[in-house]
Amino acid sequence: MELPVVPQEASDTILAECLGRPRAYYELGKLCDSVGGRTSGAPSGVKGEEWAADLMERWGLENVRYETLPVLCWTRGELSVTTVGEFGWKLTAIAHGYSPEAADFEADLISLGHGERQDYLDAGDRVKGCVVLCDEGVAEGHRRLHRSEKLLLAAEFGAAALFMYSSASGGLPRTGVCSRSRAPIAGIGISQEDGLRLLRQLEHGTPPRVRVSMINSFTESSARNVIGELRGSEAPDEVILAGAHLDSWDVATGATDNGLGSAIVLEMGRVLASLSRRPKRTMRFAIWAAEEVGLLGSHHYCREHSTELDQLAAVVNFDMTADPYGFWVPGTGDCLSCTPGLKVLKQLAALLAPIGMTSAVVNVAGLHSDHQPFMLEGVQAIALLAENKTQGAHYYHSVGDTFDKVSLPAMCRASAVGAHTLWALADADERPFPRWNAKQVRGLIDEANLYGALQAEGFDGPPMHI
Numbered sequence: 001m002e003l004p005v006v007p008q009e010a011s012d013t014i015l016a017e018c019l020g021r022p023r024a025y026y027e028l029g030k031l032c033d034s035v036g037g038r039t040s041g042a043p044s045g046v047k048g049e050e051w052a053a054d055l056m057e058r059w060g061l062e063n064v065r066y067e068t069l070p071v072l073c074w075t076r077g078e079l080s081v082t083t084v085g086e087f088g089w090k091l092t093a094i095a096h097g098y099s100p101e102a103a104d105f106e107a108d109l110i111s112l113g114h115g116e117r118q119d120y121l122d123a124g125d126r127v128k129g130c131v132v133l134c135d136e137g138v139a140e141g142h143r144r145l146h147r148s149e150k151l152l153l154a155a156e157f158g159a160a161a162l163f164m165y166s167s168a169s170g171g172l173p174r175t176g177v178c179s180r181s182r183a184p185i186a187g188i189g190i191s192q193e194d195g196l197r198l199l200r201q202l203e204h205g206t207p208p209r210v211r212v213s214m215i216n217s218f219t220e221s222s223a224r225n226v227i228g229e230l231r232g233s234e235a236p237d238e239v240i241l242a243g244a245h246l247d248s249w250d251v252a253t254g255a256t257d258n259g260l261g262s263a264i265v266l267e268m269g270r271v272l273a274s275l276s277r278r279p280k281r282t283m284r285f286a287i288w289a290a291e292e293v294g295l296l297g298s299h300h301y302c303r304e305h306s307t308e309l310d311q312l313a314a315v316v317n318f319d320m321t322a323d324p325y326g327f328w329v330p331g332t333g334d335c336l337s338c339t340p341g342l343k344v345l346k347q348l349a350a351l352l353a354p355i356g357m358t359s360a361v362v363n364v365a366g367l368h369s370d371h372q373p374f375m376l377e378g379v380q381a382i383a384l385l386a387e388n389k390t391q392g393a394h395y396y397h398s399v400g401d402t403f404d405k406v407s408l409p410a411m412c413r414a415s416a417v418g419a420h421t422l423w424a425l426a427d428a429d430e431r432p433f434p435r436w437n438a439k440q441v442r443g444l445i446d447e448a449n450l451y452g453a454l455q456a457e458g459f460d461g462p463p464m465h466i
Contacts, residue, residue: 005347005424010275014423017271018416019355024267025408027055028260032253032403040247040290040297041073041221048246052226052287055266060273061228061285069300071223071290072181074098076250077215081163081188083198084209091194092171093163094251094398095214096147096178096187097293103186103214107131107160111202114139115150115164120157128158131210133198136167136174143449146368149456151178151187161186161212165195172398175249177293180458186214189397223247223289225297230273232426234280239311240426241284242268242418243298243370244318245291252401256392260406261318262287267415268422279427281313288370291319294457298370302377309377313431314341316382316421317371322392323410324417326360326385330375332443336363341380341432344424352420355413360385365448376454376461378441380433384417386410438462 004011031051038048049066056064074097081093084106108130112119115134120127132154138144145153147164154162162185166174171191178187201208226246232238244261248254269285290296302309327345329336336342342361349357362385371381392405425432436444442463445451454464 004351005344006351006420010423011351011420013275014271014419015416017274018267018419019412022267022408022412022415023270024263024415025406025411028255028263028406029403032255032259036253037248037250038246038254039073039250040223040293041071041219042075045223045247045289049224049226049289052246052262052266056226056228056269056285059266059270061269062231064228066224066226067301067304068222068224069289069296071221071293071296073219073221074293075217075219077217078213079188080213081190082211084211092173092191094173094175094189095216096151096175096183096189097249098177098179098181098183099186099188099214099216100183101216101218103161103212105160106209106211109133109198109208109210111199115153115162116142116145117153120153129160131161131163131212132159133163133165133195135165135195143452146453146456147176147187148178148180149453151183151185152456155184159185161188163188163190163195165190166192166398168192168394168398172395172400174397175251176397180294182218186212188212223297225289225301226287227284228269229282229284230269230278232280232282233278236282237311238281238313238431239284240281240314240316240422241286241312242316242318242422243286243288245288245297245370247290247292249292249397251399253403255401255403256405257320257396257401258291260411261321264318264321264411264415264418268419271415271419272422279423281426283422283426291370295370295372299373302373309379310435312374312379314380314382314425314433315371315374316418317369318383318418319369320392321384321414322386322388323356323407324384324386324414325356325358326362328362328383328385330365330381330444331363332440332447335436335440339433340428340430341425344428344432345421348420348424352417355416357417365444365450367450367453376441376459376463378436378438380436382421384414386414
């Protein structure tokens with residue numbers, strides 16, 4: 001009979017603590033309702049970092065430390081967006097992060113659908129000097145563009161600014177970073193309702209003219225990743241890393257994006273520290289800084305620890321993690337299917353079926369969260385497939401991302417699944433996943449059609465040069 005991937009005593013404790021005696025949920029509530037949104041490089045970011053380090057220390061993690069990195073801190077200022085004319089109105093709008101320090105202009109507005117390159121090519125010279133309106137969607141069969149890619153296209157074709165209207169109803173414009181550094185033109189999120197009103201005006205043959213007045217500021221600053229660990233009993237130099245970013249946007253309290261993920265990582269650390277024995281490998285816990293402005297914390301870790309990346313057997317990322325039902329394990333073909341780690345995860349899913357896990361595994365790669373720097377270095381990335389039942393995603397990057405959107409039962413199950421996952425991978429008889437070489441990483445990028453997205457970010461690492 002095959003032994004369970006997590007010993008019964010350890011599994012029983014994990015389930016009892018995560019499901020029956022959770023603590024991180026309540027600590028997250030205190031953070032959200034006191035500090036609120038947490039901007040890396042600002043005083044709110046410092047308070048968040050101290051919150052995470054204090055919980056790691058109190059909950060028994062070892063070698064708790066800060067790792068400091070430079071950040072360009074962008075601070076939101078005043079913004080006014082109105083339509084001009086007899087029936088003009090003030091739009092419900094919010095600046096995208098890293099938008100310029102100042103903008104003050106009037107311009108005609110044109111709609112370019114999803115804001116993809118072909119939309120610009122079809123519009124030709126009509127784009128120059130205009131404000132481009134687009135949605136957050138994607139054409140069928142195309143790769144979804146990040147807002148930073150859409151803004152770069154608008155700037156390339158001579159637009160004065162980019163308006164993106166929200167896919168969420170209820171007057172919820174969305175913010176988010178629009179450039180890797182100071183943006184060349186203003187990026188602005190507007191409400192779905194305002195976007196549809198502008199589209200109706202265009203359809204009725206009355207092209208809107210808009211006025212934009214914007215002030216923001218930039219400051220050279222620093223932020224800190226918070227790291228703790230539980231040293232392995234037999235192979236401590238091999239590491240399974242669990243991470244989540246704690247920084248958020250300033251307009252709300254960053255509850256689901258991504259205080260939730262950080263709270264899950266901290267809860268896992270608390271419970272695993274309480275067990276009577278340690279798995280073979282070291283389990284490391286990272287609370288990342290500055291994810292929202294370019295994955296800066298996780299990129300910094302990969303640069304500063306480049307000589308140690310061979311020791312990482314997997315990186316498990318928690319970002320807006322909801323109610324888990326399976327695993328995301330990006331990989332291609334035989335390179336993944338024959339790994340001991342995938343077998344462990346499938347056994348684990350069967351063990352955790354009573355709390356909602358299934359055999360579902362998705363292996364198509366994706367970007368734009370803290371797994372990305374590791375994945376591009378050939379370290380196996382893992383996340384939980386999860387179903388959001390509280391509409392947390394509806395309030396993404398908006399004023400609605402508040403603590404009431406966090407589901408306690410879902411968070412408890414995610415913590416239990418995550419803690420089992422870390423233990424099982426850390427205690428596997430064989431190293432669960434090998435490090436991928438540059439050719440294999442490039443295959444992963446090409447299979448998921450991510451090459452263009454990496455180019456837009458300016459990434460020029462080894463997978464781009466195969």
